[in-house]
Amino acid sequence: MLMATLALATMGLLLGGGLGVAARKFAVTDDNPLLKEVEALMPGSQCGQCGFPGCAGAAAALVEGNASVTCCPPGGVALAEKLAALLGVTLDAGQMSAPQMASIDSAQCTGCTRCYRACPTDAIVGASGQIHVVMQSACTGCAKCQDACPEDCISLAAQGPTLDTWRWAKPQAA
Amino acid sequence: MSTMGLVSGPFAHDRSSVNRIMLQVCLALLPATLFGLYLFGWPAINLWLLTCASAVLTEALCLRWLGQPQRRLLDGSALLTGWLLALSLPPWAPWWIGVGGSVFAIGIGKQIYGGIGQNLFNPAMLARVALLIAFPLQMTTWALPHALGSAAAPGFVEGLAITFGGAIPDGTTGATALGGLKTELTLGHTAEQILAGNFQLIPALLGSTAGSLGETSELLLLLGGLWLLLRRIIHWEIPVSMLVSVVLLGAIAHQINPDRYPGGLYHLASGGLLLGALFIATDPVTSPVSRAGRLIFGIGCGVLVYVIRTWGSFPEAVAFAVLFMNALSPLIDRYWRPRAYGRTSSGKPLAIGRQTSQVKQEG
């Protein structure tokens, strides 16, 4: 009886000590390497649509689990999937809001250039005194141009499907 | 203009349906079933009706509880499960064996897994094994053939007494060929002596022997199975590989030691081998989907049947063998896939090779 107790106690001490040493020795002292990986994935346009201060802020929030992987509209489903895989969470693609796109009402635009200076992705082209145009291939829908426009002629809307973006729907489940 | 919703093609269909498949399997079972009912008389008829009806009823109740559409009942799968279970029961078993088996088959064997198409194990065989383990006495009391209309056959009222009262008259039961062999071998007799006493090939194939309700007539089962093969409802791989491996193993062992091991034909003609190979192992839900997979599955079933029959503690083994291979089906499906067009069997693209040479750019 005594022998058994002693043996178990010794074993417990040894193994516990081993664990303690390992925890010290193999501790991850570096900044969270995950953070860097997540940051590298983010678009980097600092648009602020996620509600965090810039892409770095969003990355930190994601790693801490304070933000949803679907928080980045410019990144779209593709980014959300990568983030979900990296962070080991399940993704509900249905949560993604449709990406918004800016468009300029050419009747009201005065060509003041403020919007294109505000655009973080250079998605607006135009020159002083000319009507500006949004290039949809680069617009992230961050709404910074909308805030900058003195004429209030920029609107954001989800894009309807075109023949290039139209997709077959999933069949009704059977 | 168009009344269709936005659906993708193809818009044509070959008009097959699950319901039609199930009913054709039932139809294929009909000759053997009718023969079994004739051979074992009123108690068998009662048992068969009860088992089928309670399977359908259980399915209906389960669908209702699980909020599934009731029209699923029409797919015929519950009827088939009940039918197969009935065929594998001792013909004079009491009513609660049939009803309990059906409830177990449909409720535990099928609906708990998520209903049709989701079950891992063949529901009828699961129920049969559960009954065999729980009620070994009732499940191994084999009525001797008492054909309807013959002098010794129980009448309608006696049939009710047997089914509902469990009043099996003395001297009307006996051993099956497989069971007899097992017992006698332990008594030190040689296989040849035993078989000379209780086994004759032709009656065994025709089915006028003791055994499960629908398993006795190998020839009628074969008839139904061949018809299903012709209708392309079952694939040939599982029955052929399963039967061949049992017969082959039997023949080899018989060559080595005829005193201990009966021949391959004996195995083919006894127990539920034919029913199992043609109607139970071929259950699409629980068998592999690729040709190679089905061959492996069939061979596995055959080997297990032989091994358990010969060295196991139960005389009959089809249900155990099928259940065991059912459990392996997902694994087989994962590793034995058909070779895709333009790829090697490991899934890599075929080498482009020197079948064509690049031509130098000219003007």
Add this chain to the structure above:
Amino acid sequence: MFNLARIRGGVHPDAHKDRSSALTIGSVPLPPRLYLPLRQHAGAEALPLVKVGDRVLKGQLIASSPSEMSAPIHAPSSGTVVEIGPILAPHPSGLTVNGIVIDTDGEDRWIELDVPGNPFEESPLVLAERVAQAGIVGMGGAIFPAAVKLKQGTRHEIKTVLVNGSECEPFLTCDDRIMRERAEAIVDGARLIQHILRAYRVVIGIEDNKPEAIAAMRAASEPYGAIEVEAVPALYPMGSAKQLIQAVTGREVPAEARSTSVGALVHNVGTVYAIQQALRHGRPLISRVVTVAGGCVSNPRNLEVLIGTPAQALFDACGGFSREPAGVLLGGPMMGVNLPSLQAPVIKGATGLLALAPNELRADEASPCIRCASCVDACPMGLLPLEMAARARVDDLDGAHEYGLRDCILCGCCSYVCPSHIPLVQYFQYAMGQQDERRQGARKADHIKQLTEARATRLAEEEAAKAAAKAAKAAKAKAAKPVAAPSNEVES
């Protein structure tokens, strides 16, 4: 090539071809308006060369191709351009596509055609370019620019040119009729393609359920030794390039590779005819033969139709509907699509217009998969449709891809035989669409990332330039006012 040539899987749908194949190719009265989508081909949208109000002649180039992977568009008849902008696309979504609308003037006056000399004396690349300028695309429905394929002959050794006359889709008989009525032109076209590709032999593959077409093609190809007519078994999808190559040459095209990697190239008979017309007569692709059929069409037949003709005009030319159709399809019932409206125009890749009765359409609701493996047996590509669909259903795109989505040709054999009526093909379409969307999204994200970085460097440079300018200014000021400088420095 005994056993290798055997096609795996495949199905035998009811042909429904008798009625329309019995009649000669008819014509359609000139429609008042022609609607010409700027994209009727795989690749980039064509660029309009005309303005609203311009008068155009039949055969005049009205939209040019911006790149090799594209095709120009020609006016199918003479008239006036009345609109350039979004028009209804012949697409199940009912969305619009940019297009040109022409009001026909009824004169149907040809532009002066540049009739080339003997094409056999020209170099292959010149001929291929001429085919490109004629706006010819794969007319069996693939709508791949034909010239792109013809130029393969300069890069790869093509042993066999396959002329695809198998036409395995039910109801469709346009290739059958064109082979019966225009056999000489097709054989001439096949010889021209052989010349362009420097191929050793030409095989015209025709399903054995079209004996008349086989006889006509055999008679026409008799004088030319290098051209063989081969009867292939009637089996859907024999008209798929990969299956036809296997049936005729006994070789499988390696996955992720083109048919040229086995020394073969497939052209549809309609395409071959169009190529012959372009090279012999200088005619651009402005019309095609379309099968109008289905249980609801009064007089099913094949019609030679100008590209851009609204579907309604074709049905009218066949005596209208005998009863209200339950569905109108563009293409065959296996791979065709739901036509959103009878106003949608015929395009270069339109093989047929079907008005189907309810009994010709699948209607039953889907039930759970019973793993019967019918789809596995039917799949001509040797895939596991049930596993692919199960994964697509739970959005496991990578799993579906790995189980065969990457090799799926969307032929529909699996859905055709499924006893549970599971819309397998739609699951695959859905999964492929999602994969596309991911790819597009990733491309856009990369693009945006580059732009953001470029902007950051530009802003930094501007900042630096400004600072430098300021410094230079300050230095200048310092030089101009040397006295004040010391005090400045102290202040700062």
